[in-house]
Amino acid sequence: MPFSLLKYGLSNDYPFEKDADLPAPTELKRHYDVVIIGGGGHGVATAYYLAKYHGMTNVAILEKGYLGGGNTARNTAVIRSNYLTSEGVKFYKQSVDMFQGLSNEFDFNIMYSSRGQLTLAHTDATVRSFRQRTEVNKHFGGRTELIDPQQIKELVPTLNMNPADMPILAGLWHIDGATARHDAVAWGYAKGATQRGVELHQLTEVTGVTVEQGKVTGVTTNRGAVSCGCVVQAVAGHSSLVASMAGIRMPITTYPLQAMVTQPVKPFLDPLVSSSALHCYVQQTGRGEIVFGGGSDPYPLYNTRSTLDLKESLLASAVEMFPFMANLKLMRQWAGITDMTSDYSPIMGLSPIKNYYLDAGWGTWGFKSTPICGKTMAELVASGGKVPELIAPFSMDRFDVFRQVNEMGATAASH
Amino acid sequence: MKLMTCPLNGPRNISEFVYGGEVKAMPNHKTCSDKEWADYVFYADNTIKIIQEWWFHSPSGYWFIAERHTASDEILRTFDPSELYQERIDFGHEEGVKGGVV
Numbered sequence: 001m002p003f004s005l006l007k008y009g010l011s012n013d014y015p016f017e018k019d020a021d022l023p024a025p026t027e028l029k030r031h032y033d034v035v036i037i038g039g040g041g042h043g044v045a046t047a048y049y050l051a052k053y054h055g056m057t058n059v060a061i062l063e064k065g066y067l068g069g070g071n072t073a074r075n076t077a078v079i080r081s082n083y084l085t086s087e088g089v090k091f092y093k094q095s096v097d098m099f100q101g102l103s104n105e106f107d108f109n110i111m112y113s114s115r116g117q118l119t120l121a122h123t124d125a126t127v128r129s130f131r132q133r134t135e136v137n138k139h140f141g142g143r144t145e146l147i148d149p150q151q152i153k154e155l156v157p158t159l160n161m162n163p164a165d166m167p168i169l170a171g172l173w174h175i176d177g178a179t180a181r182h183d184a185v186a187w188g189y190a191k192g193a194t195q196r197g198v199e200l201h202q203l204t205e206v207t208g209v210t211v212e213q214g215k216v217t218g219v220t221t222n223r224g225a226v227s228c229g230c231v232v233q234a235v236a237g238h239s240s241l242v243a244s245m246a247g248i249r250m251p252i253t254t255y256p257l258q259a260m261v262t263q264p265v266k267p268f269l270d271p272l273v274s275s276s277a278l279h280c281y282v283q284q285t286g287r288g289e290i291v292f293g294g295g296s297d298p299y300p301l302y303n304t305r306s307t308l309d310l311k312e313s314l315l316a317s318a319v320e321m322f323p324f325m326a327n328l329k330l331m332r333q334w335a336g337i338t339d340m341t342s343d344y345s346p347i348m349g350l351s352p353i354k355n356y357y358l359d360a361g362w363g364t365w366g367f368k369s370t371p372i373c374g375k376t377m378a379e380l381v382a383s384g385g386k387v388p389e390l391i392a393p394f395s396m397d398r399f400d401v402f403r404q405v406n407e408m409g410a411t412a413a414s415h
Numbered sequence: 416m417k418l419m420t421c422p423l424n425g426p427r428n429i430s431e432f433v434y435g436g437e438v439k440a441m442p443n444h445k446t447c448s449d450k451e452w453a454d455y456v457f458y459a460d461n462t463i464k465i466i467q468e469w470w471f472h473s474p475s476g477y478w479f480i481a482e483r484h485t486a487s488d489e490i491l492r493t494f495d496p497s498e499l500y501q502e503r504i505d506f507g508h509e510e511g512v513k514g515g516v517v
Contacts (some may be wrong), residue, residue: 302485303488310430
């Protein structure tokens with residue numbers, strides 16, 4: 001082994017280059033059919049499906065940082081479809097179905113783990129809304145049931161059934177709920193897309209968007225200008241800022257979202273557990289660490305700083321749910337930037353600029369929609385702007401006609 | 416703990432305050448178009464800069480205005496709304512909205 005190390009150390013021919021996951025960086029071409037701004041999960045998934053289903057490979061993904069380094073790496077990797085609106089449930093259900101086959105499709109393990117997600121109700125009003133969510137989910141083929149405290153005890157024996165003096169009345173048991181390795185999802189899509197000829201340009205920041213007569217014709221970057229047939233904007237956390245380069249104003253307000261993880265402990269918690277009244281969700285990763293998350297920060301900010309206020313209130317709730325966790329130590333904490341819409345639904349589809357497509361407003365529901373979002377955005381691009389039926393309700397101009405998709409099943413809304 | 420200086424109560428923990436949205440001019444809801452109203456209600460520049468925004472000191476029930484940077488989170492100034500609004504805004508008035516313009 002030391003000899004081979006020495007041999008390759010002295011040679012220019014490294015053994016891994018042949019089967020590297022991503023090709024080496026190249027110069028930017030002067031023209032692409034499609035420019036995708038943002039190399040996160042959504043951007044690379046869109047490129048992947050453009051290449052795979054529509055044969056479009058003259059595509060560049062421009063990423064100012066590195067692949068999957070933004071909110072793709074900062075979410076808490078929850079996959080579920082137990083939303084409230086018909087539009088939302090239909091959409092997220094297809095995403096869950098696609099996630100299940102991704103490891104095979106990529107030949108790359110995304111560590112998909114279907115463990116179920118349990119949301120707790122502490123009031124009669126929440127129980128009623130859970131009944132509705134159960135029926136909407138069943139109607140669209142998802143597996144969701146309303147369960148009683150006895151069943152909850154059997155699923156999660158360590159759970160305190162009376163947290164913060166708010167007895168648990170019922171649970172929304174979403175059997176399809178799952179988790180996966182979020183980085184691997186981005187890597188798998190990027191690998192598949194670049195193998196088919198898509199170019200991924202990291203450390204390439206879009207600094208301007210060229211619009212001529214109401215139509216996008218190119219972008220300028222820190223590595224020069226490129227012309228393009230169309231642009232897909234997929235920059236969660238910076239949607240308003242990037243869109244403003246094209247002169248588009250968006251119905252978005254941007255908030256930080258904080259999360260944290262403990263030291264690893266023995267496996268004790270199989271489902272992902274969330275409390276609607278305590279504004280807290282808890283899950284144990286495959287490595288044994290416990291991940292905590294909650295709602296967004298109380299006021300808008302473009303900053304991934306952490307605050308003690310939010311940590312204290314979130315952990316107080318987590319300890320109410322699982323009292324023994326009071327003895328655990330936190331290992332890491334971080335924040336992501338969430339682009340919130342006022343109806344907790346995404347903004348997908350056309351923009352006021354021709355050939356400039358929006359994939360934005362992903363608040364706290366972006367990761368779980370990665371596959372279906374990529375697939376439908378690719379359809380939109382390949383058809384030259386014909387909006388797929390599945391995402392038509394999420395168009396930005398719904399706000400102009402007051403036709404919001406009121407998604408009260410979103411984490412930030414129910415929390 | 417982050418502090419905010421309330422014009423009425425002095426420096427207090429920011430958890431005592433409730434964010435109330437950006438200070439912006441309200442169009443006359445009786446005469447404006449649907450698009451203008453949607454623009455007022457939903458759309459925002461949402462950019463990185465110093466903005467003026469409404470804040471509410473919850474324990475004392477007092478609304479005021481703060482100037483804050485949306486990336487550094489630095490609070491530059493807080494002041495009583497009377498600096499910007501001299502006359503009362505009567506939302507239900509028959510003749511429409513009088514104030515609302517900064």
